[in-house]
Amino acid sequence: MGPSLGVLCRIRDIQRSVAAFEQAFTRAYGLSLNEGMVLCSLSHAEHPLSSGQLGELLGLSASNASKVIAAAEHKGLVERSLGTADRRQMYFALTPSGRALLARIRTGGVECPELLLPLMGSGCGAAQ
Numbered sequence: 001m002g003p004s005l006g007v008l009c010r011i012r013d014i015q016r017s018v019a020a021f022e023q024a025f026t027r028a029y030g031l032s033l034n035e036g037m038v039l040c041s042l043s044h045a046e047h048p049l050s051s052g053q054l055g056e057l058l059g060l061s062a063s064n065a066s067k068v069i070a071a072a073e074h075k076g077l078v079e080r081s082l083g084t085a086d087r088r089q090m091y092f093a094l095t096p097s098g099r100a101l102l103a104r105i106r107t108g109g110v111e112c113p114e115l116l117l118p119l120m121g122s123g124c125g126a127a128q
Helices: 003-029 033-044 051-058 062-074 096-107 114-123
Strands: 078-082 090-094
Touching (some): 003 033, 003 096, 003 114, 033 062, 051 062, 051 090
Antiparallel strands (some): 078 090
């Protein structure tokens, strides 16, 4: 097996591990991994973020970012506000429920797949 095929197989294994983590995360918290990453991104932001900024942080297209944000908003975890400079621009921030869920995620934990442990260290399963 050449290096390229070895890398491809390793990426497949990592992708399976991430998928297994997401399934456990969804069962435990009722969130997709992308929704959890929206909450994490907003928790680290010094100010509300636009959907474009969130999409960029998550590596999502504008359309996918809007869907993920809308799902988190529908769950009452994220709230939108109008921009002050441009009233057409929407910005998003955590709600008290979103902050409470993040606190639960930090103190709870979803078991980290063994393959991801070297990458995540002690932070696996918690929003860091």
